[in-house]
Amino acid sequence: MADESALERERRSKVARWRAEGREPYPYSFPGRVGTDAVRAACAALPPGQDDPAHTPFRVAGRLRAIRQHGRTAFADLEDRAGELQLLLRVDELGETAYRGWLSDLDPGDLVGADGTAAVSRRGEPSLVVRTLTLLAKAIRPPPEKFHGLTDVEERIRRRYVDLLSSPESRALFGARTALLGEVRRYFDEAGFLEVETAVLGSVAGGAAAAPFVTRSNYTGSNLQLRIATELPLKRLIVGGLEKVYEIGKTFRNEDLDSTHSPEFTELEAYWAYADYHDMRRLLEGLFDRLSRRAPELLPDDPAVAKASALFRPPFPTMDFVEELERRSGITDLLSKSREELRALARAAGSTVPENSSSGTFLDKLFEHYVEPAIDRVTFVVDHPIATTPLARRHRSKAGRVERFEVFAPGFELANAYTELTDPDEQEKRFREQLGERGDDRYAFDEDFVEALQYGLPPTTGVGFGVDRLLMGLLGKPSIKEVILFPLVRPRSA
RNA sequence: GGGCCCGUAGCUCAGCUCGGUAGAGCAGGCGGCUCUUAACCGCAAGGUCAGGGGUUCGAAUCCCCUCGGGCCCGCCA
Numbered sequence: 001m002a003d004e005s006a007l008e009r010e011r012r013s014k015v016a017r018w019r020a021e022g023r024e025p026y027p028y029s030f031p032g033r034v035g036t037d038a039v040r041a042a043c044a045a046l047p048p049g050q051d052d053p054a055h056t057p058f059r060v061a062g063r064l065r066a067i068r069q070h071g072r073t074a075f076a077d078l079e080d081r082a083g084e085l086q087l088l089l090r091v092d093e094l095g096e097t098a099y100r101g102w103l104s105d106l107d108p109g110d111l112v113g114a115d116g117t118a119a120v121s122r123r124g125e126p127s128l129v130v131r132t133l134t135l136l137a138k139a140i141r142p143p144p145e146k147f148h149g150l151t152d153v154e155e156r157i158r159r160r161y162v163d164l165l166s167s168p169e170s171r172a173l174f175g176a177r178t179a180l181l182g183e184v185r186r187y188f189d190e191a192g193f194l195e196v197e198t199a200v201l202g203s204v205a206g207g208a209a210a211a212p213f214v215t216r217s218n219y220t221g222s223n224l225q226l227r228i229a230t231e232l233p234l235k236r237l238i239v240g241g242l243e244k245v246y247e248i249g250k251t252f253r254n255e256d257l258d259s260t261h262s263p264e265f266t267e268l269e270a271y272w273a274y275a276d277y278h279d280m281r282r283l284l285e286g287l288f289d290r291l292s293r294r295a296p297e298l299l300p301d302d303p304a305v306a307k308a309s310a311l312f313r314p315p316f317p318t319m320d321f322v323e324e325l326e327r328r329s330g331i332t333d334l335l336s337k338s339r340e341e342l343r344a345l346a347r348a349a350g351s352t353v354p355e356n357s358s359s360g361t362f363l364d365k366l367f368e369h370y371v372e373p374a375i376d377r378v379t380f381v382v383d384h385p386i387a388t389t390p391l392a393r394r395h396r397s398k399a400g401r402v403e404r405f406e407v408f409a410p411g412f413e414l415a416n417a418y419t420e421l422t423d424p425d426e427q428e429k430r431f432r433e434q435l436g437e438r439g440d441d442r443y444a445f446d447e448d449f450v451e452a453l454q455y456g457l458p459p460t461t462g463v464g465f466g467v468d469r470l471l472m473g474l475l476g477k478p479s480i481k482e483v484i485l486f487p488l489v490r491p492r493s494a
Numbered sequence: 495g496g497g498c499c500c501g502u503a504g505c506u507c508a509g510c511u512c513g514g515u516a517g518a519g520c521a522g523g524c525g526g527c528u529c530u531u532a533a534c535c536g537c538a539a540g541g542u543c544a545g546g547g548g549u550u551c552g553a554a555u556c557c558c559c560u561c562g563g564g565c566c567c568g569c570c571a
Contacts, residue, residue: 006540007504007522049529070534071527086531108521122529145505145520147532152501154563166505210571228571255570352568364571413571466571479564492562 011140014105018135025138030113033061035082042118043126051119051129058128060085061113061136063165064106066146074103075127078114081171086127087114093131102133108146109139109165157487169302176298177471177483181248183294184268184467187287193244193270198233200226200250206446207231207391211254213263226252230269231391231464235420236452238271238460246270248467259479260412263488266467273458277403277419280461281380284407284415288312288378295474308476311378311409319375321367321384322401328370334363335385335400342366358434359387372408378473381406390430392418407465409473415465422460424453 018025039058046052062080074089091099093116106112113134119127144150149166156163156170163170185195203222205212207229217224230247237245251267272280292312299305326334331345342362346353351365363385371381382405383398392402403419421427428450471483481487 005504005522010522066531066533068530068533069527070530073528073530075530075533077531088529090528092528121531123531125529125531127529142504142521145532147520148506151506152563154501155505157563162505208571253570259565261570354569416571464571490562 036085037082040126046120048124049122088127109143111137243273269464271462304476393421417463420460422457
């Protein structure tokens with residue numbers, strides 16, 4: 001890569017030639033252009049082989065994808081965000097000198113503007129008969145091969161811009177991501193939730209069990225952590241009387257990247273005062289229903305999307321965590337098992353989690369082993385044992401359980417919701433229990449949060465879910481990297 | 495952290511099993527062609543075979559190490 005390729009030399013010499021002729025290969029602007037869809041629309045009324053008799057002028061701009069020369073006529077495909085449009089270059093329109101000049105100076109990948117009139121080719125392709133071309137930026141590097149594009153996963157991630165410029169499908173996918181996020185926002189807004197932004201940097205990352213990224217503040221002279229969840233600040237806002245809040249933002253966990261985990265991911269959490277987890281379930285079901293209808297509209301050409309998003313249409317099956325686990329594993333009386341017994345059962349199921357893990361971890365491992373592989377549709381798993389989380393409220397009728405549900409898609413967990421624990425004294429006790437059982441200082445005891453609860457947290461339900469995973473599920477993508485524009489990669493070796 | 499697999503021209507790939515000194519398509523160059531759309535036809539050009547080391551008369555090919563990536567497992571919500 002140190003030496004530029006012969007291709008680049010060739011393209012640079014074209015830039016030099018351009019400048020030598022007093023023309024700017026990288027102009028400042030190109031006002032007045034319309035989308036290629038406007039020209040296609042004007043072509044809709046024309047029969048094959050016909051130029052627009054009114055000669056209505058159009059100005060378009062975009063990237064050249066392919067150039068097909070036929071001696072005294074040539075075709076070029078111009079692509080903008082609205083789609084692709086065929087440019088028709090004729091010696092008769094441009095004159096011999098200009099025609100030859102353009103064909104020798106232009107390459108696939110160049111950004112060009114074109115002025116001309118609508119026409120439909122004899123083969124029926126909507127086209128623009130070009131009167132004037134303008135070079136808007138010369139591409140020194142050639143685009144990927146026109147048919148296969150960029151296929152190497154690493155290259156698609158490291159140079160996402162090349163993936164995007166060469167793949168309309170990729171652009172459509174990330175466009176759909178933004179549109180679906182907009183749909184999520186509208187849904188929560190319409191339901192009366194206030195979108196808020198809480199701090200990414202703080203002295204203690206809490207609300208989940210995960211290793212944080214640590215950074216340093218020059219101002220305070222102390223270490224700061226990047227948030228691992230937004231749960232605790234959002235509940236403080238409920239204490240503050242905001243009643244219904246949600247946040248969509250990046251959350252950071254200092255872990256490996258794999259097909260369902262990314263060290264930085266987009267999380268949505270929502271908290272709703274005076275409601276419980278049954279209400280939250282209904283709210284989420286409505287959201288899933290809406291997204292499952294929207295996704296195939298956004299990507300109508302992808303059959304995988306239609307199939308995957310159909311899984312997000314209600315009604316959803318419900319699984320009782322304890323009953324389902326007992327049924328599938330043959331274990332009886334699960335809730336009365338000691339930590340040692342749970343550890344032995346987890347080991348027997350093939351788990352290698354450390355000796356000193358908590359009861360909750362062993363229960364999670366058992367569920368993961370016996371139940372998760374059997375989940376083949378979007379499923380609500382409900383009423384987990386208390387030991388699995390310190391933040392959910394005890395179940396009002398099932399002993400030894402909390403009011404919690406998790407949503408599972410085939411292959412991964414999507415969402416986690418509770419009727420929140422609001423009693424400050426029990427919250428403090430539960431924090432201490434987890435801390436004591438695990439002896440792990442990553443479960444930082446957030447005293448200020450307990451103090452906030454002492455001012456009074458109304459009855460509240462809350463949910464958190466990974467937006468990237470939701471998109472994977474809706475769009476049928478097997479890897480989280482497919483739905484994140486710039487996933488973390490190691491630096492390339494020197 | 496463990497296992498398996500991959501890295502060849504700007505891009506997409508073949509060659510590696512069984513060692514003999516690198517091949518195609520696209521893109522680019524030159525020439526031809528007034529309706530193509532993965533346009534077509536002809537000619538010429540294009541390579542630190544990821545990097546380093548080893549075995550060998552000879553290494554893209556076999557062995558070892560390093561880097562980057564993929565998949566699975568582990569860890570981690």
